[in-house]
Amino acid sequence: MTACTALGIAVAGAVLPATTASAAPDATPGTVVSSTPLASNLWIPGTGQAGRVTYWSTGPDGAPVQTTGAVYVPKGAPPAGGWPVLSWAHGTVGLAPDCAPSVAGPAARDRDMDYLGTWMSKGYAIVATDYAFVGNPGVMPYLDGKVEAHNVVDMVKAGRNLDSSLSNKWVVIGQSQGGGAAITTARYATEFGGPGLDYRGAVGTGVPAYIESIVATFAPGFPPVALPAGMTAYGMYILAGLNVSHPELNVPSYLNATGKQWLQKASTMCLEPFENEIKGTVLSSLLTKPLSSLNANGLLSSYMGVPESGYDKPFLIGQGLKDTDIVMPATLLFGTRLVANHQPVTFKTYPTDHSGTMAASLPDSVPFVQKLFAGQTPAPGFGSAGGSGSVSGSAGTASAGAVGTLLGSSGS
Numbered sequence: 001m002t003a004c005t006a007l008g009i010a011v012a013g014a015v016l017p018a019t020t021a022s023a024a025p026d027a028t029p030g031t032v033v034s035s036t037p038l039a040s041n042l043w044i045p046g047t048g049q050a051g052r053v054t055y056w057s058t059g060p061d062g063a064p065v066q067t068t069g070a071v072y073v074p075k076g077a078p079p080a081g082g083w084p085v086l087s088w089a090h091g092t093v094g095l096a097p098d099c100a101p102s103v104a105g106p107a108a109r110d111r112d113m114d115y116l117g118t119w120m121s122k123g124y125a126i127v128a129t130d131y132a133f134v135g136n137p138g139v140m141p142y143l144d145g146k147v148e149a150h151n152v153v154d155m156v157k158a159g160r161n162l163d164s165s166l167s168n169k170w171v172v173i174g175q176s177q178g179g180g181a182a183i184t185t186a187r188y189a190t191e192f193g194g195p196g197l198d199y200r201g202a203v204g205t206g207v208p209a210y211i212e213s214i215v216a217t218f219a220p221g222f223p224p225v226a227l228p229a230g231m232t233a234y235g236m237y238i239l240a241g242l243n244v245s246h247p248e249l250n251v252p253s254y255l256n257a258t259g260k261q262w263l264q265k266a267s268t269m270c271l272e273p274f275e276n277e278i279k280g281t282v283l284s285s286l287l288t289k290p291l292s293s294l295n296a297n298g299l300l301s302s303y304m305g306v307p308e309s310g311y312d313k314p315f316l317i318g319q320g321l322k323d324t325d326i327v328m329p330a331t332l333l334f335g336t337r338l339v340a341n342h343q344p345v346t347f348k349t350y351p352t353d354h355s356g357t358m359a360a361s362l363p364d365s366v367p368f369v370q371k372l373f374a375g376q377t378p379a380p381g382f383g384s385a386g387g388s389g390s391v392s393g394s395a396g397t398a399s400a401g402a403v404g405t406l407l408g409s410s411g412s
Contacts, residue, residue, distance in 0.1 A: 027064035029150065029192075030157020031056045038070050042105050044126060045117035048075035052102045055158035058150035059132050060141040060245035067151050069129040070102040071159045073166070074120055082167035083125035084373050087156050088116060089148065089174030089181035090128065091206070092233075094270030095140040095240055100130040107271050108355060112175075115358045119173070122366065125166050127159035131181075133244075139267045142241030143177065143211065143304040145184035152185045153192040169198045171369050175358055176325065179204035179317075180211075180306050186315045187307040200372040202315035203365045205357045208326040209334035211238070212300035218283065219290035229279035230325055236266035236278065238304070242294065245303060249294055259286030308337050314344040314378050316368050318361035325354035339382050347382045 038050040050072045059065035074083060093099045093107045106112035116126060129151040134140045141147050152172055160166045172189065174182030185192075186202035193199050215238060226232065240263055243251040252260050262281070265274065294300055317338075319331050335347040346368065350360040371378050 027056045029057055029064075029154040030161060032158050032161045033066055035071075035162055038072075038102065042070070042102065044072050044113060044120050046074060046120035047072045049073045051162065053158050053162055055154060055161075057129075057132060057154040058147065060144050060147050065132050067129060067132050067154070068100060068102055068134070069127060069151075069155045069158065071162055071166075072116075072120065072126040072128070073163060074123060074125060078165040078167075079123065081169070082165050083123070084167050085156055085159065085170035086119055086124045086126050086369075087152050087170055087172045087185075088126050088128040089152050089172060089178030089185065090130075091174075091176035091178050092142075092237065092271055093134070094274065095134065095142055095237060095266065096268050096270065097134060097137060099270040100134045101128060102130050104270070111355050111358060115175075115362075118362055118366070119369075122370075125159070125163075127155045127166075129155040139240060139244045141245040142237045143180065143208075144241060144245045145180065145304055145306065146188065147245070148181035149185040149188045150192055152181060153189055153197070156193070156197060167198075168196060169200060169373060171200050171202060171372055173203045173365070173369075174205070176206040176208065176354065179207035180209075180304075183207055183306050183315060183317065186313065187310050190312055199313060201313040201369070201378075203318070203361075203369060204315070205318040205361050205365075206320065206323060206326060206354050207306065207317055207331055207334070209306055210327070210330040212295065212304050214327060214330070216292045216295045216300060218287065219292070220284060220287045222284050224282070224284065226280050226282045228324065229275040232278050232281055232283050233266075233271060233275045235283050236262050236274075239263055240266040242303065246299065249299075251294075254289055254291060254294070255286055256288050259288075262286060306334065308334070309341045309343060311343045311345070314346065314368075314372065314380070316346040316348065316361075316365055316378070318348050318350060318357050318365065320350050320352045320354055320357035320360070322352055323354040323357065335382060339380075344377075344380050345382075346378055346380055349383055 033054040035051045035053045038052045043050050050070060052070050054066055054068050056064050057067040090101050090106060093101060120126060131140050131151050132147055156170050172182045172185045182202050182204040189199040239251050242249060252263060255263055317335060338345040348364050350357050352360045368378050
């Protein structure tokens with residue numbers, strides 16, 4: 001019997017109540033440490049009950065770490081076998097505890113609430129990790145793919161430990177940072193989840209691919225111009241995250257005095273105010289030496305590279321052709337490599353931008369996920385020849401090939 005069941009939380013319209021572990025600490029991944037009702041203004045449309053949870057997961061050094069997240073249960077009675085579960089991996093919000101979506105809500109509230117509300121209306125329970133250290137003291141190891149994967153998987157376990165109406169059948173979905181987290185989770189979900197979970201597949205939109213190769217090109221004076229504010233903020237978040245996961249790199253030594261000030265701000269400021277403040281800053285002017293030396297022994301690829309092989313369940317990647325928040329052609333390259341490696345990927349493109357891809361992909365992702373939960377295997381594919389927003393095989397390969405030449409043959 002779960003804590004929720006024991007406390008009778010199934011009352012219609014109730015919130016998941018406060019609980020506190022009373023036994024000796026158990027740091028097994030997914031173990032619930034405590035839970036509190038989630039503020040009603042953070043509820044996804046269609047939610048019947050919701051709670052904020054602190055649970056055990058795995059941190060950047062492989063040691064247990066307390067992580068936070070939220071559990072959203074639909075209105076009404078669960079179907080036979082329990083509510084099928086979607087584990088939501090959120091996009092960039094910032095690295096500090098008060099940036100956590102379970103505290104402050106999503107960075108793009110209307111966009112995310114509309115998107116998640118669509119899934120809720122289809123009868124899915126949603127569990128949503130804040131990622132390690134966001135919501136708890138510390139700094140998030142931003143884009144540390146394996147840590148994010150642990151957090152996403154263990155959030156499913158925590159949700160089921162909190163509420164017995166949740167099924168063990170689950171799918172991961174994510175956008176932007178969370179798109180990369182979702183696809184990396186897809187690679188490790190069966191391994192990290194163990195026999196207690198029934199992982200079915202994944203959906204990732206706005207997936208940032210080969211960021212490690214792009215980061216490695218930065219050096220004092222290059223690039224010589226200011227990037228869009230979002231990319232500059234992401235760059236500093238990456239350095240702050242590396243500083244957490246790999247203190248042996250001595251990331252501050254790569255920065256001048258001004259750069260060190262920005263590194264501190266990256267550790268404490270949420271995305272919107274940080275973007276506003278860092279806008280116009282030339283990232284390369286903050287460096288004292290090339291970032292390529294951070295990549296000794298492929299460390300950057302191991303840290304943030306999205307795997308190109310090893311997937312055991314179908315997954316869908318949706319990419320906007322007008323996306324300027326990530327390097328869109330790099331994601332096309334990633335897609336072509338997945339296909340070449342015979343991975344079970346469905347790769348779709350849409351004539352929209354980074355945020356617009358979420359809604360644009362729903363006509364494809366909703367039936368894709370429905371098939372996964374029905375035990376069916378969606379046919380893999382790359383684009384849809386001749387369709388709106390599609391990338392034909394030759395065009396996609398040409399675009400991806402050009403980026404491959406630029407980035408070299410990096411992969412993970």
